[in-house]
């Protein structure tokens with residue numbers, strides 16, 4: 001479980017996160033939704049320490065993170081898997097080497113075990129016959145999937161995904177959603193997903209946080225989201241005609 | 251360069267009072283003292299410096315460095331240390347190569363023209379050889395390789411923004427490397443040779 005308490009984050013005079021609190025549960029798909037520019041990526045990066053909030057506390061299973069020593073932060077980070085918005089694959093390494101990288105760094109598996117693990121992870125994200133290719137030779141969606149494979153290679157306790165299925169076709173997007181859902185419940189991972197894709201919210205969202213201009217103004221599950229009376233949330237969710245119709249039919 | 255240097259020195263030594271073997275000596279000392287250390291490192295600053303800065307800078311803006319950090323690695327030492335070690339190994343080798351080729355170039359001039367005889371040139375190469383000059387040269391190269399790689403890696407590592415900033419970092423890396431190399435050249439020469 002990850003708890004975020006009253007964090008504030010500024011970039012110069014730009015107050016991006018405003019006294020934001022949230023809690024994210026284990027074995028559940030925790031979602032952060034909100035408009036583009038509302039601060040989702042900044043929140044995610046603040047939780048893992050790539051941005052340092054000016055104020056507030058973050059607990060990873062009751063271990064305080066922001067004020068922790070760098071070595072302790074590194075220990076916690078070894079339990080984290082992260083899928084960046086742009087993939088962030090190592091461009092000088094092949095697909096296989098990318099997934100192998102965390103294993104080489106932090107596991108004491110034998111060569112054969114590592115290879116097995118890599119094949120297993122790549123199979124789970126439906127990457128076939130691309131082991132020897134380099135990231136520049138992959139499509140955007142394939143890069144995303146390889147990034148997910150790399151993030152789950154070490155069986156993380158915490159999984160962060162920044163828009164894991166943006167740029168994917170609906171079929172693959174659902175596949176990725178299902179995959180994340182499966183591994184989350186299977187291994188009891190605390191998963192946090194940033195998204196503005198309402199389909200995946202409806203598909204897998206267990207605990208949804210709606211961020212509006214840097215504030216967490218609504219929290220609930222995918223059933224409650226249809227019946228909320230929060231105006232900003234309704235504007236966001238029912239932006240499309242399709243969801244307006246769905247609401248009327250419920 | 252060795253050929254040009256030998257030619258120019260030979261052409262300019264017009265007085266019959268100056269022994270001709272000094273031509274070989276000046277080729278040797280110029281290469282060991284300055285050309286193979288400072289000049290070669292300035293060239294390498296342009297090539298290797300911009301390369302390192304743009305590579306590390308690209309890793310920064312595409313979040314690859316963040317990805318390393320998230321895995322719990324110390325991204326700076328993981329990326330930069332091997333580059334410094336590599337430079338410490340390759341720069342001296344390149345510099346040695348430059349000395350050999352330079353002196354060989356002068357030898358070819360001695361062989362193919364009559365500005366200096368082969369005997370005088372070789373005699374000059376042996377004449378009044380100071381072994382410490384080689385040590386001095388190696389010390390300088392080691393300093394310069396660390397300076398060039400660390401400045402360039404630093405510039406790349408602290409790139410923020412997009413592709414345009416990577417280009418700027420790469421330019422800054424080369425400019426700063428060259429300035430600091432020239433400055434250290436002066437300091438080290440003052441410390442080691444006087």
Ligand SMILES: Nc1ncnc2c1ncn2[C@@H]1O[C@H](COP(=O)(O)OP(=O)(O)OP(=O)(O)O)[C@@H](O)[C@H]1O
Pocket residue numbers: 011014016034035036037038039040041042043085196
């Ligand atoms: N490194 C940074 N330096 C300065 N300002 C930043 C930085 N990163 C983000 N911001 C600002 O923070 C705000 C929130 O950005 P953020 O990337 O979190 O949006 P987002 O919700 O992830 O949007 P999207 O859905 O488009 O990815 C923006 O106004 C942005 O300008």
Ligand SMILES: [Mg+2]
Pocket residue numbers: 040041042085162
């Ligand atoms: Mg974002």
